[in-house]
Amino acid sequence: MPRILIVGGGYAGFYTAWQLEKHLRKGEAEVVMVDPLPYMAYLPFLPEVASGAIEPRHAVVSHRRHLKRTKIVNAKVTKIDHANKTATIAPEGGEAYELAYDHVVVTAGSVSRTFPIPGIADNAIGMKSIEEAVAVRDTLIKNFERAAALPKDSELRKRLLTVVVVGGGFAGIETFAELRSSASALLEKFPEISFDETQFHLIEAMGRIMPEVSLETAEWVLKDLAKKGAYVHLDTQVADATGGVVKTNTGEEYPSDLIIWTAGVMANPQVVRGSDLPTEPRGRITTQADLRVIDADKNVVEGAWAAGDIAAVPDKTGGLPDGTCVPNAQHAVRQAKRLAKNLTAVLRGEAPVDYEHKNLGAVAGLGLYNGAFQSGKLAIKGFFAWVAHRGYHGLAMPTWERKWRVIWGWVHNFFLGRDQVQLSATQKPRAFFEEFASRPKPAVEETPAPAAAPAEGEKVAAS
Incomplete structure (x- = not known):
């Protein structure tokens, strides 16, 4: 065989x-x-996982549960x-x-494809895995919690409330828009923080975003993001990110505790x-x-x-x-x-067939109840594009077991709102136990008694 x-x-x-x-x-x-x-991650859902709109486990498919006759290693x-x-x-x-x-x-x-820009490898995070999306979600919420306890003129508070996304493709724009939407929802729970204090910046080296859609649709997305306090900087490159301070080739600086890299x-x-x-x-x-x-x-x-x-x-x-x-x-x-x-x-000794797929269009989620859809010259924006986005990806999620989990989660969120609780402590699960765990006391070494001094006669004899 x-x-x-x-x-x-x-x-x-x-x-x-x-x-x-x-x-x-x-x-x-x-x-x-x-x-x-042990699982396949459905990557189009990562922005919604990062924003708290989808439970992380619902965005993955277990290999062993759904592959019955395949040996998994x-x-x-x-x-x-x-x-x-x-x-x-x-x-x-x-x-x-x-x-x-x-x-x-x-x-x-x-x-993720990165470049040797100082500070990026040490301070940025990608958006290519479910683990990264969960970390982004927890970091955003934790930063709000920390910032709320700091005085308004604190530089650290400003840094905690600043989010920088690098890359204006579909992954970058969807992540950027979803996080802006999530942050706006968080403000309802944090009366200590004003909307103007939250800073969202996306840096794109090219002169436009989302090349998969028309220029008209891309420009609409830019205007829509700006209305929500999320600003896109075109024809701009990251020159340095040392210490978490994003510096661009145009001279701007954005100190941030959350830098997300989606540039290829x-x-x-x-x-x-x-x-x-x-x-x-x-x-x-x-x-x-x-x-x-x-x-x-x-x-x-x-x-x-x-x-x-x-x-x-x-x-x-x-x-x-x-x-x-x-x-x-x-x-x-x-x-x-x-x-x-x-x-x-x-x-079976038969001839293979060439792969050929005609792209039917592109659809993007831009936060709750907002999206963009492009198919040829047909463009839909706003609520109906968001419905198309969720409809397409809800059906595209493999296996009915996973589809139901995702869709049922969306229904729950409609009535109960986003589940915005950060569990960043799970990344170091033994820290709490170790802090209070009793440990054996170190053994006390016995100091040997000093040797007795020889008598005067013994010294003479020895000499």
Whole structure:
């Protein structure tokens, strides 16, 4: 029985395994999925997790609950030796071992792409994982709690009430808008803090935001954000963030305790560098339209497949300037479904089919009851776009079990409001116990008694 190894359990990895379970006959192939995390995070929900609109656990999908016939291995793949069709598996706390396979599917996704700007690595946080979204949510609420206890002329208070987001793509704008909406809701619970004290700044190096929508829609979003006290600085770059003070190339400075980096992604470097599969200049694994890996001469690398953010998949409908698919959730999910069908076809001696997806539009949530939708020349803004956003992503969330949890949470929030309680102490769960735990007293070392001085006669004899 051939073994299919799936490297990565995010969007593309989870959907590939899920669809293979539907298409493969019993005993036709063994599917093994390796990922250090036990779940797939639905990334479009991260801004709402950060704003308290979605419970964090509802935005993830458990691998073991929903993959019934796939062998799950919670570990890292540190090396792919496709020449010998083996992968090195490194479980946490255990010794690494090699796993042989017949087909490898690389779906290890992407990570935040940063630049060597002083202070960013030490003070910023990304928006690429559920853990980061939870940390942003807890930090925002905790900062309000701390600021409320400080005098109004305090520099620390000003810093705590300032949020800076870097990057004006969909992820950045949605995060920015959701946090502004969340902060406005928090003000109702903090009479000590005025609206004018809260400062929200988004820094974008380009001359516009959200390139997926029309310029008219993007400009409407800018005006709408400005009305709510959230300001976007176009044609501006971060020059320094040392000590949490964001300095721009235009001379502005924004001391902030919450700096969020959303300025681009790159293919998972650990997996790519540890693989002998061919890559392109952007560091992604090269594939042809049917999602099989190809080398520099366009020859198919037998038994190797890739999809999602880590793969340079040709986009026949227009995508990035180099003609490849944009690294987003839409492509990852649809590529995974096509890959599962193609891999099944190849196992049965049939021909694979090219991946082709026509983008139906883009939808963004901009805080409670507000959004933007763009499909061709059709643009919808405000409440109905927000309904479209929630409707689309509510249905796109994989498995009905997860859909119901998310939708039911939205219903609860409609009647009860956001659940704005920070649990940042969970990041150091033993701190409270350690503070008051009794410890053994250190042993007291006995001081040896001084030796008696020799008598005078003994000294003479010794001499």
